[in-house]
Amino acid sequence: MFFFISIAGLFVASCAAQVQQNGAVGDTVCREYNTYYKIQGSCDSYVECNAYKATYKTCPDGLYFIRDVEWPTYPCAYPSDAQCDAQDAPQKAMPTEDCKHQYGFFASPLATRSDCGKYRMCVEGKAFEMECSMGLAFNPETGRCDWPDLVPTCDAEAYLGFKCPPATYDEFGKAYVVNFSIKGSCYYFFSCMEGVARLLLCDEGYAFDSTVNRCMDARRVQCQEGQ
């Protein structure tokens, strides 16, 4: 029994020593061989335990620690995929001339209300100008590409170049969805609901059939791209 306890004690002691050695990990002790622990009060710092050895780490500026991440997955992610709670704070930002954080997706100076698919991706503080998939707008609040009607900084009609007719409702007050073909496109179409347009793309193998206003088996749809 004494033997067992002293071995266990050694383990804890050696972890504690590592913790000390690696800086301000406080009282974090590795209870598992390999794992991550969140640091209280921080959005982006964590302890990594590797073979019971604790190391204090901080995500790159602009990324947050993923609290339910499983070792050995990389534990840092964009704020759109990891949370930072109100009681936690991230590290001090390390902005560059072009980027407010070293990493992340930010509003682009090239974007306008009618051209809202543009955004800026920052990697190691360097800016890359990017564009959302066709028909989607960048939402600076979430750092994601989203439906233009959900992005306050976007004039969806101007951006899509399409205005839906006024909404129509069935006898239960439910809005009808209406599809519209796009001249010159076999696969994209506009779908209107409650007067709001979204640009959709038929699934693979399907093409938009303007005789029935929906996607059908592409081999049976008479359509020529660009005509």
Ligand SMILES: *[C@@H]1O[C@H](CO)[C@@H](O)[C@H](O)[C@H]1NC(C)=O
């Ligand atoms: C619009 O097109 C989609 C895709 O084919 C289809 O699922 C949907 O039922 C269509 N809506 C209407 C009202 O035709």
